Amino acid sequence: MSMLTRAEVEDFLYHEAALLDEWKTMEWAELFTEDGEYLVPPMELPNADKNEALFIINDDHHRLVQRAKRLTRRTAHVEFPHSKVRHAIHNVRILEQDESSLSVATNQVVYRAKRQNLDTFVCHVVYRLARTTDGLRIRSKRVMLDIDGLRPHGMISAIL
């Protein structure tokens, strides 16, 4: 397999962002490998170990699928009706890659609007991607927040 270009990686990330912006959360979950994980470490400890520190999100594959499913239900009250969400992705850098996997760093800004409030999440997102016969898949998505507390956001209810 030839090495992937940044444009090919960007296409994949833009696809992921589009699914999230359209609330196609189950399709988003399908982008993950069977051992995939979705993590948001504590803001002051972006490199922390999920088994020791208190994370904000610490989803293994089972839980990220359930998170995606929950967000399709009316009983996920916080996102019913769904807020407006928009992901903007910048500064995509392929940190390393080989035939089977790559690691990618990005800057992302996620906007969430609901009930006349607009919350902005400034993120440094690092992906570990797997190259499979079905195309790229996410083995790990680690969202490191460059904000000093979820204030005034209050929470992370949509998927970053």
Next chain:
Amino acid sequence: MNKPRDAGLSDTHFIRIDPERCEFLVPRWAFTDQAVLDKERAEIFSRCWLYVGHASEIPKPGDFVVRKVGGRQLFLWRGEDDQPRVYFNTCTHRGAIVCRERQGNAKRLTCPYHGWTYDTRGGMVEQPGASGFPDDFFANGAKDLKSPAKVDSYRDFVFVNFDPEAVDLKTYLAGAAEYLDVVADQGEHGMEVTPGEQAYSMRANWKLLYENSADGYHAITAHASYFDYLRATVGVFREDFNPHEVGGGGKSLGNGHAVIEYQAPWGRPVAQWVPQWGESGKEEVGRVKAELASRLGEQRADRIANWNRNILIFPNLIINDIMGLTIRTFQPINPGYLEVTAWSLAPRGEHQEMRAWRQYNFNEFLGPAGFATPDDVEMLELCQQAYQNMPEVGWNDISKGMNRPDNNQGDDEVQMRSFWIRWDELMGAARHEKV
């Protein structure tokens, strides 16, 4: 101002209790009125014991953490003599913040504005341009860092009180002290706050979060999607758990403190095993349980291991001893906005497998991106927004369970009534009736 004309701040009862009808009403303007918050700052946040931090957060001499507490800027600093102390985070000269990092270690702190320097006992030890002051200007602690009127700790939970006339901490805690013991006793070698702080907020009045934190009544509707998640997850329930017999219930602990205690359906790192944790988890939970029993006796070990506790310490400390162990405190910023800070508490030296499950469990239900807390935030914000329907719709109802005063169930509202009676008392109303 959107409140009933008969509701004065000083000479009218805030709450309405009708024992005949078993009805308990709270005025909604108590959640929206700036004058109420101003009075709360004076009568509650300046007179009650307020949680600052846990001694384990500053393990070594010189360690500090900064905190906002009761509208003040404080920091907790462990002295070189190993004493934890609390200071107002303000230079005695012109007032700048002295401790600018969120946490760290320092033997001295220097105000960045003019260079006045303090040691870990708060003493003023150096200032540039000393010749401009008389020799004895700094003598006798005249310009030392200032501390709250009272600082004390109970089982490593450090509190302050801004009122020099306040009762001592143990007296203040009343029946809640015993619940702090249940929490603190879980660690063979003491307890520690784990790294990682959850700082979030709610566009809602602070009292709504106090009520919500031990509200068993909302679980089935507000957290329906969480129960769907549990049903879809294999092995998270205790095998012999009978949801119709959770036992326990809510009770008032005095001084506005309250608790609900009930049997835990889920895994507790201390110390109830569920199949999700596998055989190695079973072995470790067994070891923890045996240690508890040998140290505290079978009965207390069972209570610690198999029961949940949502502990409310008036006015703004919540300890949820559920699938994990949380410390959560919150500060009103304005009538419609509060800031929350939460930590995970764990036994010191806990086995790494149990620590990993503890943190995983915490994230499952709790925290600003858990499967439950965001829905709680939403509910509180829905309440806050709808309080704009005043004066036409002016009262909240928290009567559930008043018709069975000796047999409170976990989904009754006795813990809220206990809060409001104390709140009413402190806010200056004369009326005080049994819940």
